[in-house]
Amino acid sequence: MSILVDKKTRLLVQGFTGSQATLHSEQSIEYGTNIVGGVTPGKGGQKHLDIPVFNSVHEAVEEVEPNASIIFVPAQFCKDSILEAADAGIKLIICITEGIPTLDMLIVKKKVDELDVTLIGPNCPGIITPGEAKLGIMPGSIHMKGSVGIISRSGTLTYEAVKQTSDLGLGQSTCIGIGGDPIPGTSFIDVLKMLEADDQTKAIVMVGEIGGTAEEEAAEYIKDNVSKPVISYIAGQTAPAGKRMGHAGAIIAGGKGTAADKIKKLKECGVHIAENLLQIGTKTKEVLG
Amino acid sequence: MNLHEYQGKELFAKFGLPVSNNAVVTSPDDVLSACRDIGGDKWVVKAQVHAGGRGKAGGVKLVDTPEEAIEFANHWLGNRLVTYQTDSNGQLVSSILVEECTDIAKELYLSAVIDRGTQRIVFIGSSEGGVNIEEVAEKTPEKIIYEPIDPLTGPMGFQARKISKVLGLDNEQSKQFSKMLSQLTKLFISYDLSLLEINPLVITQGGKLHCLDAKINIDSNAIYRQPEIQAMRDLSQEDPREAEAAKSDLSYVSLDGNIGCMVNGAGLAMGTMDTIKYFGGSPANFLDVGGTATQERVSKAFKLILADPEVKVVLVNIFGGIVRCDLIAEGILAAIEEVGVSIPVVVRLEGNNADIGSDILAKSNAAIESLNNLEEASKKAVELSK
Numbered sequence: 001m002s003i004l005v006d007k008k009t010r011l012l013v014q015g016f017t018g019s020q021a022t023l024h025s026e027q028s029i030e031y032g033t034n035i036v037g038g039v040t041p042g043k044g045g046q047k048h049l050d051i052p053v054f055n056s057v058h059e060a061v062e063e064v065e066p067n068a069s070i071i072f073v074p075a076q077f078c079k080d081s082i083l084e085a086a087d088a089g090i091k092l093i094i095c096i097t098e099g100i101p102t103l104d105m106l107i108v109k110k111k112v113d114e115l116d117v118t119l120i121g122p123n124c125p126g127i128i129t130p131g132e133a134k135l136g137i138m139p140g141s142i143h144m145k146g147s148v149g150i151i152s153r154s155g156t157l158t159y160e161a162v163k164q165t166s167d168l169g170l171g172q173s174t175c176i177g178i179g180g181d182p183i184p185g186t187s188f189i190d191v192l193k194m195l196e197a198d199d200q201t202k203a204i205v206m207v208g209e210i211g212g213t214a215e216e217e218a219a220e221y222i223k224d225n226v227s228k229p230v231i232s233y234i235a236g237q238t239a240p241a242g243k244r245m246g247h248a249g250a251i252i253a254g255g256k257g258t259a260a261d262k263i264k265k266l267k268e269c270g271v272h273i274a275e276n277l278l279q280i281g282t283k284t285k286e287v288l289g
Numbered sequence: 290m291n292l293h294e295y296q297g298k299e300l301f302a303k304f305g306l307p308v309s310n311n312a313v314v315t316s317p318d319d320v321l322s323a324c325r326d327i328g329g330d331k332w333v334v335k336a337q338v339h340a341g342g343r344g345k346a347g348g349v350k351l352v353d354t355p356e357e358a359i360e361f362a363n364h365w366l367g368n369r370l371v372t373y374q375t376d377s378n379g380q381l382v383s384s385i386l387v388e389e390c391t392d393i394a395k396e397l398y399l400s401a402v403i404d405r406g407t408q409r410i411v412f413i414g415s416s417e418g419g420v421n422i423e424e425v426a427e428k429t430p431e432k433i434i435y436e437p438i439d440p441l442t443g444p445m446g447f448q449a450r451k452i453s454k455v456l457g458l459d460n461e462q463s464k465q466f467s468k469m470l471s472q473l474t475k476l477f478i479s480y481d482l483s484l485l486e487i488n489p490l491v492i493t494q495g496g497k498l499h500c501l502d503a504k505i506n507i508d509s510n511a512i513y514r515q516p517e518i519q520a521m522r523d524l525s526q527e528d529p530r531e532a533e534a535a536k537s538d539l540s541y542v543s544l545d546g547n548i549g550c551m552v553n554g555a556g557l558a559m560g561t562m563d564t565i566k567y568f569g570g571s572p573a574n575f576l577d578v579g580g581t582a583t584q585e586r587v588s589k590a591f592k593l594i595l596a597d598p599e600v601k602v603v604l605v606n607i608f609g610g611i612v613r614c615d616l617i618a619e620g621i622l623a624a625i626e627e628v629g630v631s632i633p634v635v636v637r638l639e640g641n642n643a644d645i646g647s648d649i650l651a652k653s654n655a656a657i658e659s660l661n662n663l664e665e666a667s668k669k670a671v672e673l674s675k
Contacts, residue, residue, distance in 0.1 A: 101481055101511035102403050107440055109408050139610035139641055154556020156608045182405050209556055212405040235559035238566045246540035246555025246577040254423050276567050277560040278664050
């Protein structure tokens with residue numbers, strides 16, 4: 001088993017004919033992902049990468065029955081694209097795009113919750129179940145089917161965790177990048193809940209970073225609800241206060257959201273800490289015994 | 290992005306929120322007419338910089354004569370104001386806000402932020418104003434109220450009454466506050482704010498609510514759709530290297546160490562800084578060169594890093610995912626030649642075709658240490674920085 005995506009996932013790509021969407025769709029197809037259609041308004045009826053293009057998500061749903069959608073459209077159109085997919089009845093939406101206005105996400109988040117849609121991202125690498133399906137921009141080659149579930153706010157740090165767990169022969173069940181924005185569609189807790197219930201997952205790696213209190217909230221949740229070992233690394237131990245470190249959500253504001261606070265809380269709640277990013281793999285192996 | 294107090298008050302006035310009669314001056318020559326236009330016999334002069342703590346640093350003064358105001362302007366205009374929120378160089382004062390003096394009966398606190406926990410705009414109010422709100426939150430949490438606004442309904446009358454109670458307002462003031470709350474929410478949404486703070490919000494001797502300060506931050510992701518705000522940008526208040534980086538679409542934050550860092554991905558960039566520190570070194574910057582790490586971007590990144598005279602060595606850490614490492618290696622070499630890098634460069638390439646990439650770097654004539662392993666690369670960079 002795995003969570004959210006597998007070989008049966010029928011994927012729709014929104015913003016399909018753009019250069020990024022094209023590049024990553026090719027890579028996903030090569031990995032074995034079943035892309036059933038794409039959407040680019042105005043280009044309906046064409047074929048792209050030998051796959052049908054539609055003018056709207058609703059038309060695509062009618063014709064090719066996707067059950068997940070990945071979004072590559074520019075930031076200013078993401079609110080519309082996410083809500084379009086949700087309105088068309090798609091229950092799993094992955095938004096890769098970075099730079100969506102926070103107030104747009106405030107509305108989007110309320111709406112997707114209301115419609116019981118799982119939104120992953122925005123500003124994220126996507127989701128992969130090794131050996132089954134890749135819905136995102138991560139390099140497929142570093143992954144290996146295995147027992148570690150990975151959740152992260154950062155793209156390239158996820159790749160580090162993946163590489164290290166692959167090199168040590170542990171492999172991954174499912175890896176999800178929840179994204180670096182202040183209001184993510186899916187939280188650490190949402191994913192922890194799914195990984196706890198997944199048989200294939202034997203340990204969970206949670207990669208956090210400075211800003212907000214998502215890691216602290218996850219720590220509380222883990223203490224009472226997660227029986228599997230959780231290993232965590234928090235980036236930004238040397239980050240100065242008040243500066244946005246690339247990600248919109250990575251900022252220490254009013255003395256809150258420091259790496260030290262997060263690490264302390266995680267330790268108190270029984271989470272294993274990788275002090276350094278180099279130790280994510282070895283720490284996981286050590287904990288699994 | 291931040292606004293100056295006077296810009297914040299312009300927006301307040303536009304939304305019908307009570308602010309003092311004021312004028313902005315950029316030359317001491319304009320102070321006298323500003324005082325006369327405002328009228329009265331007492332004025333407050335405030336240095337305009339993007340930082341708090343101005344009062345304690347001498348950047349705010351109550352004056353009884355226009356001459357005193359001119360003296361204040363002569364002293365501060367063109368000078369730098371250092372407060373506990375700035376670095377040791379302080380911020381350039383290029384304008385001064387002259388305001389009519391307000392008779393204060395009581396100082397309160399009011400702010401609005403996008404709260405990540407509740408995923409709502411949340412108003413924060415306190416009966417303790419004019420002081421550091423974090424201290425109030427720590428010592429007397431009962432004096433603070435957090436009221437989240439439902440995006441569907443906007444602020445409701447009962448919420449205004451709840452906050453009014455904590456602020457200690459009477460009936461009339463509570464009615465005035467209810468209108469303010471609605472207008473502040475409209476302002477917050479219209480301009481894509483991420484923070485709005487009025488510290489202090491005061492009750493005047495006449496019993497009216499009045500906004501004595503205005504601090505406004507705007508969501509950087511939304512600047513594209515805020516032309517009015519774009520025109521308010523004051524580049525003199527921003528770190529010049531950070532502003533330059535932003536133009537090239539790179540995320541850069543300067544730090545005080547001597548190991549320049551160039552990394553793809555924000556999380557990995559922070560992780561690399563942490564790793565340098567872990568092995569006893571000190572990072573000179575945060576820099577996310579982006580997922581593609583093309584020659585053009587790498588060149589710009591090198592230029593930014595080398596503009597910092599403290600930098601003794603550059604650590605390049607690239608996790609090549611979709612982009613092949615051999616292409617990245619060629620880009621790095623071309624950039625080093627183009628920019629003319631004369632200090633040692635340590636490169637760690639990982640991912641797709643990493644071996645070929647490292648080979649290309651090793652065979653070049655440039656002063657590059659190429660290591661596939663981040664631990665060794667970090668240790669090497671730290672060693673070269675000593």
